[in-house]
Amino acid sequence: MEKIKTLEELENFRDSFVKKRDPNKARIAICGGTACRAHAWEELIRAFEAEIEKQELKEKVDISITGCHGFCERGPLVVIHPQRVFYQQVKESDVAEIISETVLNNRIVERLLYIDPVKGEKAIYEDEVDFYKKQQRLIFGNNGKIDPTDITDYIAIGGYISLGKVLTSISPEQVIEEIIKSGLRGRGGGGFSTGRKWLYCRQAEGDIKYVICNADEGDPGAYMDRSLLEGNPHSVLEGMIIGAYAIGAREGYVYVRNEYPLAVKHIKIAIKQAENHGFLGDDILGSGFSFSVKINRGGGAFVCGESTALMTSLEGRVGEPRAKHIHTVESGLWEKPTNLNNVETWANVPLIIAKGADWYAKIGTKSSKGTKIFSLVGKINNTGLVEVPMGITLREIIYDIGGGIPGGKKFKAVQTGGPSGGCVPESMLDLPVDFEELTRVGSMMGSGGMIVVDEDTCMVDVARYFLSFLQDESCGKCTSCREGIKRMLEILTRITQGKGEKGDIELLEELSEVIKDTSLCALGQTAPNPVLTTIRYFRDEYEAHIKDKKCPAKVCRELITYAIDEEKCTGCMRCLKECPQQAIVGERKKPHQILQEKCIKCGICYESCRFDAVKVE
Amino acid sequence: MSPQILEKVDNIIDKYNKDSSVLIGMLQDIQQECKYLPKEALLHLKNKLRVPLPQIYAVATFYKAFSLRPRGKHFIQVCLGTACHVRGAPKILEEIERKLSIKSGETTEDLNFTLETVNCLGACALGPLMVVDGKYFGKMTPGKAGKILKRYRNK
Numbered sequence: 001m002e003k004i005k006t007l008e009e010l011e012n013f014r015d016s017f018v019k020k021r022d023p024n025k026a027r028i029a030i031c032g033g034t035a036c037r038a039h040a041w042e043e044l045i046r047a048f049e050a051e052i053e054k055q056e057l058k059e060k061v062d063i064s065i066t067g068c069h070g071f072c073e074r075g076p077l078v079v080i081h082p083q084r085v086f087y088q089q090v091k092e093s094d095v096a097e098i099i100s101e102t103v104l105n106n107r108i109v110e111r112l113l114y115i116d117p118v119k120g121e122k123a124i125y126e127d128e129v130d131f132y133k134k135q136q137r138l139i140f141g142n143n144g145k146i147d148p149t150d151i152t153d154y155i156a157i158g159g160y161i162s163l164g165k166v167l168t169s170i171s172p173e174q175v176i177e178e179i180i181k182s183g184l185r186g187r188g189g190g191g192f193s194t195g196r197k198w199l200y201c202r203q204a205e206g207d208i209k210y211v212i213c214n215a216d217e218g219d220p221g222a223y224m225d226r227s228l229l230e231g232n233p234h235s236v237l238e239g240m241i242i243g244a245y246a247i248g249a250r251e252g253y254v255y256v257r258n259e260y261p262l263a264v265k266h267i268k269i270a271i272k273q274a275e276n277h278g279f280l281g282d283d284i285l286g287s288g289f290s291f292s293v294k295i296n297r298g299g300g301a302f303v304c305g306e307s308t309a310l311m312t313s314l315e316g317r318v319g320e321p322r323a324k325h326i327h328t329v330e331s332g333l334w335e336k337p338t339n340l341n342n343v344e345t346w347a348n349v350p351l352i353i354a355k356g357a358d359w360y361a362k363i364g365t366k367s368s369k370g371t372k373i374f375s376l377v378g379k380i381n382n383t384g385l386v387e388v389p390m391g392i393t394l395r396e397i398i399y400d401i402g403g404g405i406p407g408g409k410k411f412k413a414v415q416t417g418g419p420s421g422g423c424v425p426e427s428m429l430d431l432p433v434d435f436e437e438l439t440r441v442g443s444m445m446g447s448g449g450m451i452v453v454d455e456d457t458c459m460v461d462v463a464r465y466f467l468s469f470l471q472d473e474s475c476g477k478c479t480s481c482r483e484g485i486k487r488m489l490e491i492l493t494r495i496t497q498g499k500g501e502k503g504d505i506e507l508l509e510e511l512s513e514v515i516k517d518t519s520l521c522a523l524g525q526t527a528p529n530p531v532l533t534t535i536r537y538f539r540d541e542y543e544a545h546i547k548d549k550k551c552p553a554k555v556c557r558e559l560i561t562y563a564i565d566e567e568k569c570t571g572c573m574r575c576l577k578e579c580p581q582q583a584i585v586g587e588r589k590k591p592h593q594i595l596q597e598k599c600i601k602c603g604i605c606y607e608s609c610r611f612d613a614v615k616v617e
Numbered sequence: 618m619s620p621q622i623l624e625k626v627d628n629i630i631d632k633y634n635k636d637s638s639v640l641i642g643m644l645q646d647i648q649q650e651c652k653y654l655p656k657e658a659l660l661h662l663k664n665k666l667r668v669p670l671p672q673i674y675a676v677a678t679f680y681k682a683f684s685l686r687p688r689g690k691h692f693i694q695v696c697l698g699t700a701c702h703v704r705g706a707p708k709i710l711e712e713i714e715r716k717l718s719i720k721s722g723e724t725t726e727d728l729n730f731t732l733e734t735v736n737c738l739g740a741c742a743l744g745p746l747m748v749v750d751g752k753y754f755g756k757m758t759p760g761k762a763g764k765i766l767k768r769y770r771n772k
Contacts, residue, residue, distance in 0.1 A: 035740045038753035072742030220698035223739030258645060258682055259738060261751075299641050299680025302736065316640035317672070318679040377700035377741035384742060415699065451699045465702050469736065475679075578760060580715060602715075603708050604759050 003278030005286045007164035014155050021156070026061045026103050027081040029144065033068025033227055034262055036075035040092060044076055047095040061103055064153075067143030067231015070385035071131055074114060079126060079144065086126040087112040117381050117403055131382045134400050136363070138371050139347050140224075140387040143231035148266050151273040154234040160279055162353035166242050167287035170353075175246040176202060179349070181357035183369030188214055188305070188342030189420065189446045189522070191368075191435040194349075197339060201247045201329040204337035209249040212333065212340040213240055214310060215256035215263065218302040219418030220469065222449030224373040224385050225343035229256065229263035232347070233270035237293065239346030241279060242353060244291045247339050251292055255310055258297040268295060302419075302473035306521050307332075307340045309475065320475045321521035342447065344373055364390035368434035376402050378451040379409065388433075395429040398452060409454040413537070417446030419466045419473075420526030422533030423459065442533045444526070458555035459538040460545055464492040466530040474523065481524030484515040488531060496556040500546035505535060554616045557601045561617050564605075566591040568613035575605035575614065625650050626658050630665050637666045640676055644683055652692075653684040689724045689731040691769050694748040698737030701744035705758075709745050710734060712759035716766050729770070 004010050028048060030036075048063055069077050074088035080102045087098065087109065094112060101107045113122045114129050123129040126144075146153035154160070166175055180195030201209060213236060217225040229236060240252050254271075256264055271293050274280040282290040296314055303309045304319040311333045313319035332338025348370060352360045361369050368390040374397065377383050381403030388397060394414060398404065405411050413423040422443035424431065431437050435445050453462065467489040476482045488511050491504050512528030519525050535542060544550045551559040564575075564584075569591040576584040576592055583599040586592030594605070606614040629646045633639040647658050654677050663670045677683045695710045714720055717730055724731040740746055743755025747762060754765055 034738075034753075035742045035755075038740060038743055038755055072740070075742070217739070218736065220702075220737035221700045221741055223737070223741065226739045259735060296639075297642060297645055298682075299645070299676075300682040300736075301680050313641065314638075316638040316676070318675045375739075375741065377744070378703050383700075418699075449699070451703065453703050457703050462699075462703070465699070469697075473736075580712075602711060602759060603705075604712070607758050608760055 001276045003276070003281075005278065007161075007168045007285060010155070010160060010164050010285065014161075017152055018156050024082050028061065028063045028098075028103065029066045029079045029081060030063065031067075031069045031075060031077040031144070032065040032148075033072065033075070033230060034223075034260075035072035036068070036077060037262075039076050039089075041076050043092045044090060044095070047092040048099075051095050051099050055099065057099070057103075061099070064147045065149075066146060067148045068227040068385065069126075069144045070137075070140060070227070070387075071129070071382065072385070073381070073383040084125050084127075086114060086123065086129065088114045130403065131384065131386075131401055134392070134396060135387050136371050136389050137387045138351055138363075139235070139344065140228065140231075140373050140385060142235065143227065146232065148231050148233055149269050151234060151270070151277060154232070158354065159234055159350075160238055160277075162350040163238050163241055163279060164285055166245060166353055167285050167289060172202065172246045172248065175242060175353070178357045179246070179352060182352045182360040183357075183364070183367075184345065184348055184352060184360070185368060185435060186341060187344035187348070187372065187447065189417070189444070191445060194341060194345055197329060197341070198243060198246050200327065201249075201337050201339040204330045206337050208251075208336045209247055210333045210336055210338040211240055211244045211247060211249045211252040212310070212314070212338060213252070213254040213346055214305065214307070214340055214342040215254055215260075215267075216298045216305045216310060217257060217260075217343070217447060218305045218473075219447050219449045221377050221415075221451045222375045222418060222447050224375050224448050226257075226260045226263050227385055228343050228347055228373075229260070230266050233263075233267045234274065235347045235350055236267070236343055237270055237274055237279070239341075239349030240293065241274075241284065241291055242349050243339065243341070243346065245289050247337075249339070250290055251294070253314055253333075254293060254295045255298060255304070255314060256295060258300060264295065264297060271295070301475070302469075303475045303521070303523050306523060309521070310340065311338060318475075320477050321523075323520055344448070365432060365434045367436055372433070372445070372448055374448045374450045376450050376452070378415075379405055379454040379457065380452040381406050390434045391432045393430050393432055394424065397433070397450065398429070402452065405452070405454045409456060412453050412455050412457055413459065415443075415451040415453065415462065415530070416449065417444035417526075417529070418449045419470050420444060420522060420529055421446050421449070422529045423453075423462065423537060424533075425537040442529065442536060444529070456553055456555070458496075458551050458553035459534045459541045460492065460496055460551075461553075461555050463531045463534045464489065464496055467492060467527070470523065470527045474527075478519045478521075478524055480515050480518040481520075481527065484511055485524075485527055487511060488515075488528070492531070495542065495545045496551070497558040498545065498549040498556070500542075502546070504546060505539070505542055509535065560601065561596060562594055562599060562601060562603070562606060563615050563617055564592050564594055565613045565615050568611050570611055570613070572610070574610065575608050578604050578608045580604065622651060622655065622658065623661055626661050627665070630662070635666060637668050640666070640668065640673065641680065644673075644677060648683055652688045653686060656685075684731075686724065687728065689728045691730050691750055693730055693732045693766075694735045694738070695721070695732070696736075696738045696740075696744065696746040696748070697734045698739075698741060698744070700741035701737075701746055704744045706745040708759050709747060709757045709762050712762050713747070713766065716763055730766075 309319040309321040571589040
């Protein structure tokens with residue numbers, strides 16, 4: 001591949017292969033996201049290839065493995081183009097029928113269609129599915145259109161044109177002005193104005209500057225950055241190159257979690273391809289601007305998502321944060337001015353350049369512009385990644401897009417912002433989602449995790465869960481964070497064991513204040529949030545544990561017992577055989593009994609009973 | 618320590634042009650080759666890179682990805698992300714701990730299994746999730762987990 005040297009050459013290059021592509025040619029687009037890959041996916045791909053070979057359709061039908069479509073609950077997903085028929089939970093055994101019916105004869109295979117769990121209606125096309133209807137997939141939508149390992153797919157949908165535009169006709173200062181005007185704020189958690197950050201970094205003294213893409217997505221239950229890097233890595237790279245040009249950096253790093261092997265692979269391929277095409281390297285598109293990008297894999301430490309810790313980790317050291325009285329835009333990586341943004345922020349940049357800041361600023365609320373990708377998970381019907389305009393309400397996200405709570409259970413809360421965030425109760429479901437509103441109710445936007453919990457979830461246990469996570473992940477530098485979280489966890493653990501005492505709630509609140517005030521980095525400063533919000537909105541649950549020694553959600557092991565309902569028990573002996581402790585006794589066709597002194601409350605009998613005869617009390 | 622492994626360590630160091638700032642990357646590669654970080658490999662790294670051993674040791678013990686002890690033939694990860702947690706992941710972990718008679722972070726005496734937890738694998742639709750040797754098993758129940766272990770026991 002000869003390097004592309006001008007914007008015109010890029011446009012000609014794009015036209016040369018776009019013209020050759022027949023938009024009416026049959027194409028089978030198979031979602032290649034991590035969740036879809038977990039369901040006998042390789043067998044599915046092989047089956048499609050074999051069937052096409054067998055029916056001699058190689059000339060007529062293309063197969064493309066695309067980025068994540070977001071609707072992970074229903075994987076593997078397959079979309080048949082040009083009709084755009086949407087099939088879900090596709091198996092190897094469905095392949096021959098899809099090809100002979102839909103691809104060749106334009107007939108629908110009814111059983112593979114998505115059925116709305118609430119309305120019971122079938123959807124034929126992707127945009128008919130409620131999950132997608134209310135979304136505005138500006139950043140994430142391209143995932144389904146392209147093969148992330150093929151740069152020409154990205155160029156075909158207008159990729160790298162923004163970069164060409166910037167390098168040939170816009171000055172670095174103008175780029176920064178445009179980003180400031182768009183109102184884009186960092187998607188990694190802080191919510192700082194991206195354009196201003198760039199401006200400060202540009203103004204900082206020094207010849208050597210760095211840009212970093214933070215792909216160390218450590219929030220448990222959040223995976224939008226992974227899916228973007230896996231599904232559309234070039235959009236992230238293009239954003240970084242534009243940013244580097246605006247700031248005046250010649251080197252960049254992608255710091256990516258090693259737990260995301262597919263993302264690492266795809267960004268590696270993307271960098272190589274961008275180099276080969278002349279979008280990275282010396283004299284990019286003949287502009288005289290040079291920039292290169294390296295990949296660093298993280299070591300699995302949550303704290304390394306914090307910018308200063310990430311930078312020390314990049315330097316090959318232990319990832320401990322430092323005080324930020326000197327900002328990283330002035331002295332960051334190797335004490336040089338460094339601009340760090342997260343994956344989703346970078347991916348917004350080419351779009352803003354392409355469509356203009358004014359267009360972008362029209363989306364969203366007064367203070368939060370554009371769209372945000374959320375990872376909607378937990379006790380929700382439609383688990384997946386959703387991209388919505390800022391300002392949409394939690395109710396719309398959870399009920400209209402997410403399809404509500406499974407199994408007819410009652411919604412209890414939604415946890416946003418990861419371990420730094422908080423739990424928002426049902427009374428606040430009409431809250432418009434933006435940076436300020438979430439902070440106002442004691443939670444935060446964070447990187448976009450949204451974990452829905454129902455009546456079967458114990459909020460004290462959720463708070464304990466986050467503290468136990470943070471206790472493991474605290475780097476140990478500040479005493480208040482290292483010791484304080486540990487003490488809070490001890491108290492919470494006691495409460496969940498039924499050993500809570502009067503005054504525990506107040507003590508938790510007091511410790512929270514100290515940890516917030518005296519920790520250096522955001523990990524410590526926000527660590528008490530999950531505890532404080534659950535106390536604020538679910539104080540009655542704490543009190544039930546402490547005073548009544550009861551867990552209302554029936555989760556905390558020491559406060560529950562398993563028992564068998566004699567009326568419902570058929571005496572099938574199934575639980576008796578499954579019980580690892582031999583704690584269940586009884587004869588065939590006679591109601592069984594649980595011996596409480598032997599029972600370890602593992603829940604296996606509850607799970608294995610087919611007659612709902614095992615009760616939790 | 619076999620000379621082959623030292624040679625592998627040399628190759629890894631050369632791959633990164635002896636650049637000590639890529640220490641974490643080098644340790645990751647060694648971990649991948651040997652399934653853990655052998656003491657001899659770390660000493661060798663110290664001599665070649667001229668980085669103080671305490672610094673290497675600090676990095677090797679700070680990051681969760683590294684292990685200073687040999688890992689078992691099969692590597693089990695139980696996801697304890699928030700979505701998996703609220704869907705019952707702790708019960709899956711307990712069942713595996715009980716079946717293998719080890720705790721999370723430990724290796725069975727016969728070196729067949731190493732059990733670890735992971736904060737989130739970003740496959741929340743599959744939760745609760747366990748991964749054996751890189752293969753994902755979704756929508757787990759304690760019963761299912763036991764059956765999967767059985768399958769790997771004699772493998």
